[in-house]
Amino acid sequence: MLSVLSKMISVKEALKIVEENAFIPKVSEVSLLESVGKVLAENITADRDFPPFNRVAMDGIAIAQTLDSFKIETIQYAGEAQKSLQNPENCMEVMTGAVLPSGCNTVIRYEDIEIQEVDGVKVAKISIPLSEISQGQNVHRQGSDRKMGDILLQKGLKISPSEIAVMASVGKASVKVEIPPKVAVISTGDELVEITANPLPYQIRMSNSYMLSAALDRVGVKANLFHLTDDKEELFIKLQEILANHDILLLSGGVSAGKKDFVPEILANLGVKKLFHKVAQKPGKPFWFGKTEEGKTVFALPGNPVSTFLCFCKYFLERRNEVVVLDKDVFFKPNLTYFVPVKTYFQDGKLMATPFEGSGSADFANLTDCDGFVELPAESQVFKKGEVFEFVRFRF
Amino acid sequence: MLSVLSKMISVKEALKIVEENAFIPKVSEVSLLESVGKVLAENITADRDFPPFNRVAMDGIAIAQTLDSFKIETIQYAGEAQKSLQNPENCMEVMTGAVLPSGCNTVIRYEDIEIQEVDGVKVAKISIPLSEISQGQNVHRQGSDRKMGDILLQKGLKISPSEIAVMASVGKASVKVEIPPKVAVISTGDELVEITANPLPYQIRMSNSYMLSAALDRVGVKANLFHLTDDKEELFIKLQEILANHDILLLSGGVSAGKKDFVPEILANLGVKKLFHKVAQKPGKPFWFGKTEEGKTVFALPGNPVSTFLCFCKYFLERRNEVVVLDKDVFFKPNLTYFVPVKTYFQDGKLMATPFEGSGSADFANLTDCDGFVELPAESQVFKKGEVFEFVRFRF
Numbered sequence: 001m002l003s004v005l006s007k008m009i010s011v012k013e014a015l016k017i018v019e020e021n022a023f024i025p026k027v028s029e030v031s032l033l034e035s036v037g038k039v040l041a042e043n044i045t046a047d048r049d050f051p052p053f054n055r056v057a058m059d060g061i062a063i064a065q066t067l068d069s070f071k072i073e074t075i076q077y078a079g080e081a082q083k084s085l086q087n088p089e090n091c092m093e094v095m096t097g098a099v100l101p102s103g104c105n106t107v108i109r110y111e112d113i114e115i116q117e118v119d120g121v122k123v124a125k126i127s128i129p130l131s132e133i134s135q136g137q138n139v140h141r142q143g144s145d146r147k148m149g150d151i152l153l154q155k156g157l158k159i160s161p162s163e164i165a166v167m168a169s170v171g172k173a174s175v176k177v178e179i180p181p182k183v184a185v186i187s188t189g190d191e192l193v194e195i196t197a198n199p200l201p202y203q204i205r206m207s208n209s210y211m212l213s214a215a216l217d218r219v220g221v222k223a224n225l226f227h228l229t230d231d232k233e234e235l236f237i238k239l240q241e242i243l244a245n246h247d248i249l250l251l252s253g254g255v256s257a258g259k260k261d262f263v264p265e266i267l268a269n270l271g272v273k274k275l276f277h278k279v280a281q282k283p284g285k286p287f288w289f290g291k292t293e294e295g296k297t298v299f300a301l302p303g304n305p306v307s308t309f310l311c312f313c314k315y316f317l318e319r320r321n322e323v324v325v326l327d328k329d330v331f332f333k334p335n336l337t338y339f340v341p342v343k344t345y346f347q348d349g350k351l352m353a354t355p356f357e358g359s360g361s362a363d364f365a366n367l368t369d370c371d372g373f374v375e376l377p378a379e380s381q382v383f384k385k386g387e388v389f390e391f392v393r394f395r396f
Numbered sequence: 397m398l399s400v401l402s403k404m405i406s407v408k409e410a411l412k413i414v415e416e417n418a419f420i421p422k423v424s425e426v427s428l429l430e431s432v433g434k435v436l437a438e439n440i441t442a443d444r445d446f447p448p449f450n451r452v453a454m455d456g457i458a459i460a461q462t463l464d465s466f467k468i469e470t471i472q473y474a475g476e477a478q479k480s481l482q483n484p485e486n487c488m489e490v491m492t493g494a495v496l497p498s499g500c501n502t503v504i505r506y507e508d509i510e511i512q513e514v515d516g517v518k519v520a521k522i523s524i525p526l527s528e529i530s531q532g533q534n535v536h537r538q539g540s541d542r543k544m545g546d547i548l549l550q551k552g553l554k555i556s557p558s559e560i561a562v563m564a565s566v567g568k569a570s571v572k573v574e575i576p577p578k579v580a581v582i583s584t585g586d587e588l589v590e591i592t593a594n595p596l597p598y599q600i601r602m603s604n605s606y607m608l609s610a611a612l613d614r615v616g617v618k619a620n621l622f623h624l625t626d627d628k629e630e631l632f633i634k635l636q637e638i639l640a641n642h643d644i645l646l647l648s649g650g651v652s653a654g655k656k657d658f659v660p661e662i663l664a665n666l667g668v669k670k671l672f673h674k675v676a677q678k679p680g681k682p683f684w685f686g687k688t689e690e691g692k693t694v695f696a697l698p699g700n701p702v703s704t705f706l707c708f709c710k711y712f713l714e715r716r717n718e719v720v721v722l723d724k725d726v727f728f729k730p731n732l733t734y735f736v737p738v739k740t741y742f743q744d745g746k747l748m749a750t751p752f753e754g755s756g757s758a759d760f761a762n763l764t765d766c767d768g769f770v771e772l773p774a775e776s777q778v779f780k781k782g783e784v785f786e787f788v789r790f791r792f
Contacts, residue, residue: 057700200477
């Protein structure tokens with residue numbers, strides 16, 4: 001069996017190859033709200049200072065100097081052009097978000113004053129010790145957060161709601177982002193039937209392609225789903241067509257030592273260059289990864305559901321760089337990186353992980369109790385309670 | 397000022413009131429793939445055993461007893477009806493995913509055998525010590541993961557890709573889920589202009605409604621966006637109409653002590669019962685929350701962007717029950733729960749948090765360096781490096 005003879009590489013090497021050969025996404029301009037969750041493909045700079053003017057930060061009065069009481073000249077509302085205090089011994093009522101009136105430098109909030117009417121004139125009296133008032137308080141100074149021309153957001157970051165706020169504030173109604181690749185999810189295996197079918201005793205309903213499609217949906221990728229039978233001719237014709245219309249292929253099944261595991265051979269015939277086949281890991285050892293001359297990538301994942309999912313989470317999804325602390329010992333003899341489904345919880349500030357070894361790579365019902373996989377390195381055989389290991393989260 | 401006199405409640409009390417008065421979502425049946433990220437509204441039971449038959453777990457040979465070598469009778473492929481081993485001294489080649497042939501109980505993988513042709517008959521010879529073969533190995537026994545009739549998924553859980561796989565496998569082409577509420581996001585404030593506008597010196601572009609809308613999008617809710625000016629009549633007419641057409645309203649601005657902060661009064665006039673106004677927290681103290689007789693809820697959030705966002709993340713988003721360890725001391729005197737933006741990272745299995753106090757509740761550019769808020773309780777004034785506190789994540 002040729003595939004058995006293939007060089008098996010480490011998880012670290014495999015990840016490095018996948019990252020170095022990642023499909024290079026296209027860049028496109030989308031509307032601001034469409035950009036959330038995507039990768040920013042331009043720097044965003046401040047078109048004005050942040051804030052753009054000396055901004056009143058509390059509802060109250062603006063003053064020029066600290067006195068016991070002040071005549072109120074008028075009101076400066078948010079959204080109004082800047083007014084001027086006429087007499088530095090007076091004050092002006094000011095509303096949060098307004099420009100600080102010219103001639104003023106400090107704001108005292110309503111909670112710290114009393115407003116009275118004296119001889120038909122409105123007067124604000126300070127109701128706290130004057131020593132508690134500090135010059136400049138409750139004024140959000142122009143440019144104190146960012147200066148005009150500053151780079152606010154760097155190309156390459158993943159856009160979250162706070163970045164949306166920043167881009168809205170500088171008027172980015174549309175923004176350049178990396179657009180999601182066109183992904184095909186393809187299950188193989190003659191034992192699989194449609195989810196609407198009533199399976200015969202030796203058949204099962206397909207689940208991998210739905211699982212992968214749902215996982216892609218969670219990261220903003222709409223995938224096309226296909227199912228192919230274990231037939232060389234069908235595989236060749238259909239995969240050729242699918243490859244022509246997509247950027248990334250995610251296959252499940254057909255990559256192991258079975259007599260109908262034609263996927264690696266067919267991919268080679270289609271000009272997909274094998275970058276590795278077989279990784280020193282459990283589950284997911286038969287994982288095959290390759291690339292076309294145009295830079296399209298093919299992830300041919302083992303068909304057991306836990307293997308499929310682990311490979312997808314570990315090699316396809318963005319790295320999250322999380323770790324967990326094992327809460328009980330695990331023993332694993334083979335010289336393979338062992339990915340164990342875990343349920344996580346916090347204890348004393350630590351992210352603890354309870355391993356659920358389940359009954360192996362086909363036991364996907366086991367995953368519904370878990371949040372991710374702990375990654376136990378190939379070099380050890382005993383993994384002790386309290387030790388820290390990398391974590392591959394799949395529920396977020 | 398009436399609002400100043402309102403009873404200020406604790407963060408804990410506020411959260412309890414919000415949770416007890418949460419909008420009760422409607423249930424609807426959606427296609428399997430549409431259900432990901434939503435809350436399951438029915439129990440899912442196993443229609444067959446998991447796995448549904450004694451399933452071959454490795455490519456290799458199936459045997460009835462452990463011998464040195466076996467004649468190969470035939471091949472049992474995945475997706476084929478079960479075959480029978482004719483002679484218990486022979487074996488059958490079997491492929492992963494196939495039914496275990498009747499008469500067999502154990503599978504030996506190809507890696508551990510050699511296949512030779514002897515007198516025109518294919519023979520499999522065991523190439524490992526026989527003592528390493530254990531009866532029943534590499535067979536995934538029928539019902540070993542779950543039994544027919546078992547509840548696989550409980551009503552109320554959030555559907556992730558692994559639950560999609562489970563539901564696919566039991567033929568749930570459509571599934572009952574809680575459907576997202578109809579949410580309106582409404583900004584108020586006369587200083588705000590559209591993001592496409594060129595603001596005058598005393599104006600700023602609106603950002604809160606885009607931030608909230610993007611955050612809602614991340615949790616599967618498509619919101620409608622509105623902007624209203626600080627005008628009582630406009631607020632009354634427009635809010636009445638918006639309330640009629642939505643389940644939940646998220647307002648920002650107009651809830652503090654300012655002279656144009658009409659939102660609480662208008663909501664009361666529209667029959668929205670105030671459940672609280674003002675929470676002992678910084679930022680976000682003026683947060684107002686209420687409910688209509690029909691059970692619609694109104695979150696009237698303070699207009700400063702960091703306040704808006706904190707209140708949204710803390711009170712609207714699902715609780716994640718995460719904690720962080722402070723990596724430097726924080727001092728905060730007022731008797732308020734203090735939410736500080738933090739940047740998190742892992743160290744020795746602990747999720748560490750570096751506080752970024754920034755320049756207050758209007759400094760939303762500060763959030764782009766952070767992942768969430770650490771929640772520092774009102775009862776203390778000194779929060780020491782190494783102490784553990786609750787964490788409100790906003791980047792996930």
